Amino acid sequence: MKPAPFDYVRPGSLDDALAALSGDPGAKVLAGGQSLVPLLSMRLAAPSTLVDINGLPGLDSVEVTDDGVRVGALARHADVLAHDEAARVQPLLRLALSHVAHATIRNRGTTVGSIVHADAAAEMPVVLRLLGGSVDVAGPGGARTVPADELYVGPLESSLAHDEIATSAFFPALAPGARVAFAEIARRHGDYALVGAAALVDGDTVRVGFVSVNDVPTVVDLTGVATEDLGDAALAQLDPTDDIHATAAYRAQLVRVLTARVVREATTDE
Amino acid sequence: MTTKLMGTGVQRVEDQRLLRGHGRYADDVAVDASTLHCAVLRSPHAHARIVDIDVADVLDVDGVHAVWTYDDLTGPMAEPLPLLIPHPALTHGRTQYALAKDEVNYVGEAIAFVVADDRYVAEDAVGRIRVSYDLLPPVVGIEAARAADRLVHDDVPGNVGARMEQSTGDVEAALAASPRRLTLDLDVERSACMPLEGRGTVARWDPDIDRLQVWSSTQTATGVRAVVAVKLGLDLRQVDVITPDVGGGFGVKINHPWPEELLVPLAARTLGRTVKFTEDRREHFISSAHERGQVQHIEVGFDDDGRLLALDVMFWHDHGAYSPYGLIVPIITSTQLLGPYKPEVYRVVFESLYTNTVMVTPYRGAGRPQGCYAMERAMDAIAAELGKDRTEVRAANFIQPDEFPFEQGLVFQDGRELTYDSGDYPASLEKIKALIGWDDFPAYRAEMAAQGRRVGIGLACYVEGTGVGPYEGAHVHVETSGKVKVATGLTTQGQGHATVFAQLVADELGCRFEDVEVVTGDTRRMPYAVGTFASRAAVMSGSAIHLAARKAKQKALKIAAEALEASPDDLQIVDGVVSVKGSPGSAIDLGTVAVLSNPLRYAFDEASKAATQFTVGDASKPPVAEDEEPGLEGTDFYSPERSTFASGMHAVIVETDPLTAEITVLKYAVVHDCGKLINPTIVEGQIHGGVAQGVGGALYERMVYDESGQLLNASFMDFLMPYVTEVPDGIDIDHLETPSPLNPLGIKGAGEAGVIPSAAVFASAIEDAEGLTSTGLAITAMPISPSDLFHLRLAHAEETS
């Protein structure tokens, strides 16, 4: 469980970081390391160079405006979770983040890192998609903004190019009158979810995002669906699979239960 | 007299050090840069013949000092590893080689060994070794082993390593004559000890003194010492084995020698350098040991009161690829299955089967959890069949307090009669019922049902043979400073031995508790010992230490009597001071007695002047009397004729979610009888840890092998050891103390008990929550996950519709 040899650079500016990436096709960004380091240690990944972005200035902020919350690439899950203003403007952030791993991992792991790591079992990619957020990306050709719906192209695969760095993620504020809810079931406290569900109910529109169901972060529109049909309507657009912790049939059951639960929570005052 | 420390919850002396990070584990030994590190090439295949191993690419890797395969081993190192516990029924015992010879039999089996400047380089080098294999069809799981259309070892027909039968009478006739009969088919999956510190060995050869020092994270320092000496062709005198702090053992570290436990010393000797191996987590999953996996078939005959008239058990034990630890686990299952009960006739037959998976050696409980599960599932089934309360059926079968010593008519794991020494099972049952609120449960269930919630209650009873022989020893040495140095040879993995053993010494010798320092598992200090397993440390070393302290005390009294011109009978030792009872002015402290015990020619400090030739002694007698030795010391050994039997009962209330099938523990209660308690706080800690591990084994942990023999969940991400958040946040404990007549302190072992009834008690409670009736949903396989329970519900609904 020791990584294969790699070079390590810790650039002090975004330009240097981008240069280090573009000069080396085997280079990889290192942020909080909570996903990447285990992959290195198990030799499931063997990048030639780690470009550590923790020395880049100005990326660790959580900025809150009436429009939404902008999370810098070096803001840790714990920073976002603890941010009262962020929670006020977009309550789903705190609801979801409290299910991300454990405190020690949240202290290092970055929310942006989680989003670009594109794990369908992670909470924040689904949250970003459900809320219609976006990611700001810097690359050799300049900066661009990638809407969440264009971010996820395959299992553990984002549409970022190898030589791009995500500088921040933007989560839109909750619209007046809109409501959100989050629920998940994991085998143990803090584990990746067997199934997680996040609901956004805005007027008549009902949308639910699912964690650990499809192989990419997936959001389903359930507008107009009768309460008792919510789960099956969601399942019609989902494809739960077996793994060593749960069968597809059990996951489907959890989709039914959790869909009903989050939609109820986001529509009624109980 | 000062108050006795025996029975009081003295705070652990170990905790300051361990909790502040000052523990010193194998990996903390020899941390200087000159130490070499190892990595092992392990088989990626479950079953294959090795055609060729090409290490050419490795030799020029910078920083690599040695690359060994089987062909590099000679003499005893080239022989198979020892079969530690031979048994006549183990007709086909097989052990692996330190490095695989021609064939590999599980994913993880060691093939090549690399020594390098650091572990990174060693792993890089391992990655460059090329092995070509001829793949063989793997045997995975008990079903495949029984089918035997593929063999693990060519020369083991049917994959059967052993078949063993014991019976107390004509079970077939007894079954036929029983008014009622039931059959159960049960399954228990694999789990593993999973100590947070994996295996680890450091070795240093000192050419100046021709001596090898080995530090190993082991449960038996003397065992490792003996085998290292034999395998390396050294005299026993040339090998020291020191057990540093051990970050958990739970059984896996009693098996020895591990390949690395020999290869590291060999490398140290060959290369003349200090060499270290620290196992990583993935290695621990695939190359240490697992336990538990069994399939059981039970036929039981009983009367209308639920009394057991005939019990006929057949089980198949998954032994993995090899059987170095013999038949201990299945023998324990087959004998301890009986628990506190006395069926009129019992027969048990087991087959120990080879599979192409990690080998099986004892894990805390060591076969008892499976036996308890079989017996208690049967008890629950009988109760459901008769429509009786589960506690009533159990009570109908208890051995009664006036029936001890009670002979079960079987032979136990130590080759001795299975004779229970003492116990009071009806009293335990009353206590556990009160503790969990058994009689009030129907009302609670109704109250919860009214809120749409499903709860169930379960109970399980066990008896545990603890403190098996052959012996342990102790050395108690009072130094001239008055400090008392105690050594016993078995090892410590965090149990608190330094605390409880010091309590025993303080009580017996009369010294201050703070003056006692205990060393365990260091062959330089106590070369005769067995090891830490079978809940035996308190019983075995505790008794030996008690006896050794008594000897030291007798000697101290004799010397002090002379110095104080009093009769030894008139003396007392309190807080390290020997005084004449009733005349406190006439006193001498133990340190001074120690000075006097060793007549000197040369003084080296103020105190020692008192022992020189012109100062003390009767000039007409030899300075050291005949039959005496210099020094205030006591050495003694304790060797009981047989095991002592602890017992207990667990009860749990669980909630099962009607929709998600999640299982939540609402209340957990334990009644525990380990004879006389030395330290109730430590016993409770052992119970807490056992229950936590038991929750893991019952609800979370399993080893998921695919049919090619790959372990799919070989990491803490997917092997679900419970976190503190999964363990019940309160465990109600009540003690019962039925002293053992077999040792001077009346104690029984307590280390493993907490884990024994878990599968049984959770199966009972979950089944109850789901509606316990003879036609209800039956739980026949453990562990059980929410996904499993969900499918069980579906299957049951289908059956009954």
Ligand SMILES: Cc1cc2nc3c(=O)[nH]c(=O)nc-3n(C[C@H](O)[C@H](O)[C@H](O)COP(=O)(O)OP(=O)(O)OC[C@H]3O[C@@H](n4cnc5c(N)ncnc54)[C@H](O)[C@@H]3O)c2cc1C
């Ligand atoms: C025990 C454990 C439990 C966990 N449980 C959960 C859980 O329940 N839910 C959950 O969501 N997560 C969980 N995680 C993962 C955790 O949230 C990670 O922190 C997160 O997935 C990645 O963030 P990071 O900053 O650590 O990224 P890193 O590990 O540093 O990087 C991850 C990947 O993203 C890339 N990357 C990172 N930042 C950038 C960037 N700014 N621009 C471009 N590429 C970038 C890296 O190159 C790498 O490929 C868990 C982790 C552990 C160790």
